[in-house]
Amino acid sequence: MTTILDIAKLAGVAKSTVSRYLNGGSVSEPTRQKIERVIKETGYIPNAFAQSLKAKQTNFIGTIVPRLDSFAASRTVMGIDDELKSLGYQMLMSNTDQSVEREIETIYNLANQKIAGVILLATVITKEHLNAFREVGIPTLLVGQEHTEVPCLIHDDFKAGYEMGKHVLSKGHKRIAYLGVGEHDIAVGVKRKEGFKQAMAEHGPCEVAYFETSFSMQDSFRVSPKMIETYQPSALVCATDNIALGALKGAYSIGMNVPKDLSITGFGGYEVTGIIHPSLTTVNFHFKAAGKMAARKMIKLMNGEEVNHLTRMDVELIERESVDNV
Structure with a gap:
């Protein structure tokens, strides 16, 4: 065929x-x-499915995710699916494996199947994305990233970074390392770090060094030992829980005790962070609730109802065992 x-x-x-x-x-x-x-x-x-639906509007909502092995994405999708089912709609999910080209291609493919709307769990928004949104002409919602041209639902990454920065300083840490990701990701790479920097500026004085890795736990494990030995921070703030878990193993690999020798924090509120030892101080993001909210917002967009261009989900700092007093 x-x-x-x-x-x-x-x-x-x-x-x-x-x-x-x-x-x-x-x-x-x-x-x-x-x-x-x-x-x-x-x-x-x-495609026969698309052809058979040529003259109809379907009850399918396309949901595009960047990866399937992400706690954040899976919980968000669970929320979207639960809420859509309760409202009489069905979710059609597509994984792009973090490929921007596949992401854009998927927008056109979903539109060709006459889906009623697209929810995109975005990491980056390019001109090609915006062109695709305009050309397919169907309701589109971004989740996780903010853009002036497209309705969006985001987590309060700035507040998350700010609250974590305040917390680490409140424990007496004065030499801090921040292990983040590239600034192509506006939410995690920019907003979260900006919030942390704001806390450092307001509640210092302290010494802070900024380092970068990917979202991969393995990459964090690979780069963190040398960074820790070179900079010798008393606290390491990691931009995600996955990065923090990799750094935790990296610290143990060079004989350090957490939190006695080094405090480590993350962001996300992944379930595993509450059962490991030491349990991880983190900022909880309400991913499933965000998915439910995204589904409701999408239905309103499809029905031509007025919605807020930007919806911001609140976050919650969870204090656990991985941060020690200095």
Whole structure:
């Protein structure tokens, strides 16, 4: 059976371009001719599900997630699914494996299946995302990232960073390391760090050094031992619970005791952080509640009701065993 990918290869264009063409989006005249020629030669028939729904609006809501092994994403999706079912809608989920190209392609593919709306658990919003939103012309909601052009639901990352910064300083720590992620991620890489910096500025004096890793627990475990030995902080604030778990193992690998020798904190409120030893001081993000809120907001958008452009979920600091008094 011929697929969209086959059509794209034979026409010498991107798969997303073929999806856009099939969905009625704009493509150049030469590109349109190439795609139509290949479709005619191969006898390609568009997705049967999409064809059968051509004249209808479905009760499917497309939910796009960047990865499946994320606690935050899985809990958010659980909330979306639970709430949609209770309201008589169904969720159609697609994983993009942290590929921006696949994310944009999925927007067109979902629109081609006549889904009623798209909820995107976003890590970054590019011009290509915005173009896709405009071209498909269906209600779209961002979860986790903020943008002026698209309705969005976010967690209060600035407050989370600020509260954690205040907490660590209140325990007497004066030499602190912050292990964050790249600033391409506005929520975690920018807002969370800005909140932490604000706390440092208001409640210092202290020495702070900023380091960077990925969201991977393994990467954190790899980089944290050298960072700890070189900078010798009394407290290490990690931008996510996964990063904190990797750093915790990294600290143990060089013979350090947590929290006696080094205090470690995270962000997220993952379940595992409450049962490990020492239990992790963190900021709880209400992911499942955010998913339910996102579903309700999407239904309102689909029905043409007025909604707040920005919805901000509150956060909650959880003090546990991994931070010691100095």
